[in-house]
Amino acid sequence: MKKSILSLASVSTAALMLLCLSAPVKADDPCVAVGGGSLCGSSDKGVQSYKGIQYAQASLWNSSVITSSYQAKTPATDYGAPCPQGQSAETLSDCLFLNIWTPAEPGAPADKTVMVFIHGGAFVFGSGGQQGQNNPYDGSNFAADQNVVLVTLNYRLGAAGFLYDPNIDALQKNGGNFGIEDQINALKWVRANIGAFGGDASKVTIFGESAGAMSVGLHMFSSEASSGLFRGAIMESNPIGVIYRDFSEASADSVTFLQCLNAVIDNPKATQCGTLATAPKLPETAAGGDTLLAATKLYEKVLKSSGRVRRDGLPEALPFAPVIEPNSYLAAQPAEAVEGKAPVPYMYTFNKSEGVLFAELAAQKWTGKFALPLIYSMLIGDMFATSDEILDNEKYRKHPESLERTIDSMGSLITDFAFACGNMKANQTANSDSVWGFVVLQQPVVPSTPPVDACAPANKAGNVCHEAELPFVFNNLPNGAGPNDIKLAKNMNKVWATFAMDPAGGPGTEWARWKAGHTGLNAFAEPAISPVPDIYGTSQCDFWKNQEPRVNP
Known part of the structure; x- marks a missing residue:
């Protein structure tokens, strides 16, 4: 029997009680009073951790509701289930969890700096924690070494998190940005409850990597609902130079996705999307999260036959992403707003x-010697009105005779336009004293996700690829890391925390402020590199000033 798509995702009181009874609480587990009950975590080497705390409940394509009460001695020792992604999606209704690491004993004063991390994953995968010994976002070292409270969180992803259509009432309140609204509710939960864990709710800094950094940028520059929930921000590897979907493009995407969803509901083994003869609407029935993921796979097949798939590495290529429209839930494009004054002090890194x-x-996707050069040329045409000028630039030229040289050109374009120059547009009209910029030059210590040889540790080209900074930021290095990597990880971990403790004062007097005129970029490397390379010049940022992307390619 098919279940209602809305009632399917509701969380009953009985289900919550089962969650609370899922693991026994030990006599020596630390417990804190929250929401009329208590949450009981674990303690190790002076750090108390509380994992899998359900901060909100949600039904599909409805706003999440902040959890306000808990049973006595609710276990909080294991990470909660991630939001649906990639494979099984049994957790469609039960994935909004957060995790806390704190140096504070239960009952300690609520005076510690709070850092809230938002994970990356292209808005379609990832979570704030994973089972096992290799959680890259484990906050133990932040708590133990820097004396801060570290929080990570889950938020809804993919179609469950970012579907918009003007003809569907349920999608109007937040412009389809359910995942961003979940993050805001997590921040509201932190504001209301972090004192029980020794954190000061007035001392919150948000930070994130990749899609998490994009989220941080949206909270700073685009979301009125985020105002007052944090006092500082850090963006790691935000492709801030590109333009997000608006209502028009998101609406076209939703029609296509709903065609795919209806096809899967009618036939779970469907291999093609259907058609919508009338205005799109949410289907009345669905089989659950697995149905949603099956529809997503069909939808991605449709995208492969369109120009969207050509834009790898750019937000327009993402099957689902936040939606921005003036005078709406997310109102401003960060690519434009970043040039002016931010509402809070912040750091950016790339x-x-x-x-x-x-x-x-x-x-890997466009195999064959001639396929990628052709796709690359089409990508430039899709993205920029000045495509001929870009392709005439030696650094970004296509090379029909060489796949390797085309990869180099494409990599340089994405690095320079989306990441380096996009971030170095910061503060150019405001000239505030509250922005710090960094480039990471240290080679990676762990493989990329997914692994590619060009981004591997000790790669021959000396590449420092996307997400390579994360083990240094969290000071979670693999066994066998060298002394220079260990020294840098301790330093970066301290820089992040020092900034969070006093965002207006910044990460320390030894770090220059990023100013108008493109001065003050700092570098992370060990041993230190001095002077810092002219990244603004080598990234050709003056050239990119005149290459504005198409708003709706």
């Missing part, structure tokens, strides 16, 4: 070879 990973993945 890695010197951000685009290499995306170019290498595109090369």
